[in-house]
Amino acid sequence: MTVQLAKRLKSIKPSATLSLNAKAKALAAKGADVVSFATGEPDFDTPKHIKDAAIAALNAGFTKYTATGGIPELKAAICKKLQRENKLEFTPEQVLVSDGAKHSLYNLFQALLSPGDEVVIFAPYWVSYPDMVLLADGKPVLVETNEADGYAPDPGELRKALSPRTRAVVINSPCNPTGAVLSRAALSGVAEVLKGHDCLIVTDDIYERLLYVSTPFENLANVEPSLAPRTVVVNGFSKAFSMTGWRLGYAAGPKELISAMQMIQDQSTSNASSFSQKGALAALEGPTTALDEMVAEFKVRRDLIVAGLNKIPGIRCRNPEGAFYVFPNIEALIGRSYKGKPIGGSVQLSEILLEDFLVAAVPGEPFGAEGHLRFSFATSRANIEKGLERIGKLVAALS
Numbered sequence: 001m002t003v004q005l006a007k008r009l010k011s012i013k014p015s016a017t018l019s020l021n022a023k024a025k026a027l028a029a030k031g032a033d034v035v036s037f038a039t040g041e042p043d044f045d046t047p048k049h050i051k052d053a054a055i056a057a058l059n060a061g062f063t064k065y066t067a068t069g070g071i072p073e074l075k076a077a078i079c080k081k082l083q084r085e086n087k088l089e090f091t092p093e094q095v096l097v098s099d100g101a102k103h104s105l106y107n108l109f110q111a112l113l114s115p116g117d118e119v120v121i122f123a124p125y126w127v128s129y130p131d132m133v134l135l136a137d138g139k140p141v142l143v144e145t146n147e148a149d150g151y152a153p154d155p156g157e158l159r160k161a162l163s164p165r166t167r168a169v170v171i172n173s174p175c176n177p178t179g180a181v182l183s184r185a186a187l188s189g190v191a192e193v194l195k196g197h198d199c200l201i202v203t204d205d206i207y208e209r210l211l212y213v214s215t216p217f218e219n220l221a222n223v224e225p226s227l228a229p230r231t232v233v234v235n236g237f238s239k240a241f242s243m244t245g246w247r248l249g250y251a252a253g254p255k256e257l258i259s260a261m262q263m264i265q266d267q268s269t270s271n272a273s274s275f276s277q278k279g280a281l282a283a284l285e286g287p288t289t290a291l292d293e294m295v296a297e298f299k300v301r302r303d304l305i306v307a308g309l310n311k312i313p314g315i316r317c318r319n320p321e322g323a324f325y326v327f328p329n330i331e332a333l334i335g336r337s338y339k340g341k342p343i344g345g346s347v348q349l350s351e352i353l354l355e356d357f358l359v360a361a362v363p364g365e366p367f368g369a370e371g372h373l374r375f376s377f378a379t380s381r382a383n384i385e386k387g388l389e390r391i392g393k394l395v396a397a398l399s
Contacts, residue, residue: 008135020362021036021038027358034359035379038362040325045242046246047241050241050243066274066277078090082233088221090253096252097272099273100236100249105129105132105251109168112167112168116137117167118141118166118167120168120170122143123367123369126176126204158190167199167200169200171220181320184223194224195226199230211322212321232252232254234250237283239323240291241283243280248280302324309375337399345363345371359391361374
């Protein structure tokens with residue numbers, strides 16, 4: 001029998017970040033001393049009070065199905081968090097708890113899009129946005145941003161990208177892969193355009209707590225409250241609370257959309273893990289000491305890797321304001337030769353880095369930004385220094 005796969009799979013690609021991380025782990029499993037800058041997860045343990053809450057839930061027998069949308073006390077805590085920290089008002093009926101923020105986004109596009117509907121995505125973008133839109137039979141419409149402007153969207157380019165088929169605009173700040181944080185002025189420019197177009201705003205706030213600037217976090221609904229009724233806030237526990245393996249995220253937005261997303265989740269995964277939800281509740285209601293310490297350490301690491309990369313000839317690295325990624329420009333290295341063969345792009349350069357220098361970095365091409373590499377600095381200072389030394393050796397070997 002020949003298995004006929006769905007035609008929709010022809011338009012999507014494997015996740016570049018997950019693929020590269022798998023290669024790095026396979027090399028490490030064979031004994032190679034790999035320095036991995038590929039993984040988008042904190043290297044800190046989940047705070048003890050969160051683990052204790054999950055253990056207590058397990059010991060109490062809280063191991064059964066829950067309501068698909070999440071346990072009531074967690075949904076209530078999410079609403080309180082959004083009001084307390086983001087000054088946004090939602091009711092529990094407007095909240096859906098899912099298996100990570102990625103799952104929330106997938107549910108959203110499945111519930112929102114019909115064939116040919118468009119979603120505006122700013123480039124550079126997280127690798128999964130376009131493919132999730134394609135899996136929902138939608139069309140990603142890319143709007144380029146540039147490093148010189150701090151990756152702030154150009155309102156004029158956004159206006160040109162909008163059409164009668166635009167169903168949503170996705171905003172991710174702090175951004176994966178650039179680490180850029182959109183200023184109030186930049187968000188205001190986007191808001192001014194979107195006030196004149198009837199579409200949904202999807203604000204992916206997963207990195208909101210990982211900030212290295214003095215100004216507080218703001219999303220589009222904060223800057224332009226009139227847009228709040230058609231804004232979906234997507235967030236989760238993976239990054240800020242170092243809970244990547246717990247698989248907990250949520251979306252808060254218009255009630256009719258959240259209900260549709262829940263219906264999809266009813267027929268796919270059902271509820272998120274029961275005891276993980278108890279851990280998430282403790283994360284929202286407990287102390288933030290561990291988070292504050294983690295952010296302080298990430299800032300030190302950011303400064304270390306940015307300074308080190310900028311010392312390597314041919315590499316130019318912008319200082320990110322948030323998240324735990326740097327996105328250096330390596331255009332000056334493209335076209336140079338390694339072992340007699342010219343380097344054709346970021347994918348080839350990342351392969352050389354991994355195979356010959358045991359450094360895992362994700363190429364910029366899958367993020368919509370050829371000529372860049374993404375490095376996660378969610379690793380130790382010692383690893384950063386070791387990795388920088390190896391990157392310097394690669395560049396020195398180019399002709």
